[in-house]
Every structure is written in structure tokens, then in C-alpha cells.
Amino acid sequence: MEPDKRDQGEFEPLDSCDERILAVINELHKRDDPMPSDLNERVEFVLELEAALDARVASVYRPKELTLVRGDSELAVNQGDPTSITFDCETVTVMVTPRPSALQEIRLDGWIGPEGTYAVELRSPQGTRRATTDETGRFVLEGLPNNEMFQLVIRPDEALQREGLPAVVVTPAVRL
Template sequence: MRPEFEDQNEYGPFDSCDERILAVINELHHRDDPLPEDLNERVLFALELEAALDARVASISRPTALVLTRSDTELSVEQGDPASITFDCETVTVMVTPRPSTLRELRLDGWIGPEGIYEVELRSSEGSKLASTDESGRFVLEGLPGGQMFQLVIRPDESLQRDGLPAVVVTPAVRL
């Protein structure tokens, strides 16, 4: 140990050496792991949704089951489409798959179960887009900017609500 630090223990007074160490750590954090530029927008987006809706919140599901798929020549067992995201709550399951549609835009193919008619609202920092499902629960949203956070708000039709589905299901925000 250097002589100038011999009288300091781990609980010694905060000095200029400590300040320099913390300044270097701070610089490393700002350079290598900066705060997202849209952090405030994300937080406000989530708070606004919670305040505006009394809804069931679905969680992201990590599929562990294997999926049987058919190619042109044979059957194979896979983990499913790695780009797909599945959201679950007690009574509703939503699966979405983002796909490029143009140079800077995405298309979101989605399926909701149980089958039926749903209104689907995609909320992002750029506003909302609406779609309706067909009878099988399938929907498509096009013209979505890539790299944006989005959240789905699912509203089952009245007949599904009479069968016990909640009036509103909200997914967590995820990045396209």
C-alpha cells in the first residue's frame, strides 16, 4: 500500500481519489450504457395507460413446448417462430409476429384466442392504430415504424364478454 493511504481503511473519509474513481465510473456508464433517450416518454406512456384504463394486464409468455411444423418435404419439431411474442392473461392469449413490409416499416400479424371478434388498438409514442380481428381472432396492423415501443389494447366484443372475457386486456410495452 502506498504511504499516503496507510491511515485510511475502507471506511475512510471521501477524498479526491474517490472523486476521480467515481468520475471515471460515471463516464463509463454514460459512454457504454446511457439512459435511453425516450425513457421519460416510456414512463409517461405506461402511467397514462394505467390511469386511463381499468384493465387486465397480460404477461409475456415464454413458450417451452415444441411446435410441430410441416415443410415441403417433411415434418419437423421446432421452438416456433423466434420473432413471435405471446402474451397471456387468465382468459386471453395474444400472439404477434412483426415482419418487415417496406424499407422502414413493419407489419404486425396477430392472433387472439379464444376465437372471436376483437377490437385491437396498437398504442405507441406516435399514436394509435386500430384493427379488428376476423372470426378466428386474426388481425394485421401495417405501416408500423420499426424500433418503437408498442402496447396492445384488446377489447373483446360483447358476446365474448358475456362468455366471461374481460372488457379490456392490455399487453406490456415491447419494442418492435
């Protein structure tokens, strides 16, 4: 015999059946999509950067609308250049395109907006590499190891900081 559910509204208190369903859903989440073990450290890292260094943490930008790109023989609808990675925060946008340059090495072409001069630091397990942009925000880093994680630290020059840009912008780590 089934319980009568006609009078049970959406605002009724949870019963034991609801609690069992929620427990099963909770277990599924724990098994199939667990919380990252270092989530607390990531949040603390971001908060410390933003508070202590006047830094902004950029996020990976994923376009929401489709763009047209030229294919081999005709125009095709695509999600932009699949090899480019764009990072974005409130005031700074960074786009990088990794390209093979030698055996197991990558050349990283980058552009930072708004235009101006920036110090660029690439952090990877192999160490730190530095570059400076030209006045248009373009930079190149060569001889980078293929298939390695990297993170960019961007420091606008003083003139850009006076215009309101943060002192430091840090990107999330991504794989070349």
C-alpha cells in the same frame, strides 16, 4: 484462530460475520441488478387497470418445452418461431408476428383467442393505430415504424364479455 462452528446450526441467530456477508450481497444486487426506478408506477398502473377498468394485464408467454420446427434440410429442435410474440392472461391469448413490409416499416399480423371479434389498439410513440379482428380473431396492422416500442390494448366484443372475458386486456410494451 478460527471460531468453532461445529455447534452453529442453521437456525442460530445471525452474527456479525453473517451481517457482513449479507451487506456485500445487498451491495452486489444494488450495483448489478437494481430495482427499476419506475417499479412503483408499473404496479400502480396494473392495479388501477384491473380495479377500475376490469382489465387484465397479459404477460409475455415463453414456452417451457421445446418444439420441433422444420429447418432448411431437416427437423430441428427450437423454441418456436423467434419472430412471434405471444401474450397470455387467464382467458385471452394474443400472438403477433412482425414482418418487414416496406423500407423501415413493419406489418403486424395478429391472432387472438378465443375466436371472436375484438377491437385492437396499438399504442406507440408514433401514436395510436386501430384495427378490428375478423370473427376468427385475426387482425393486421400495416405501416408501423420499425424498431419502435408498442403496446396492445384488446377489447372483446360484448358477446365475448358475456362469456366471461374481461372488458380490456393490455399487453406489456415490447419493441417491434
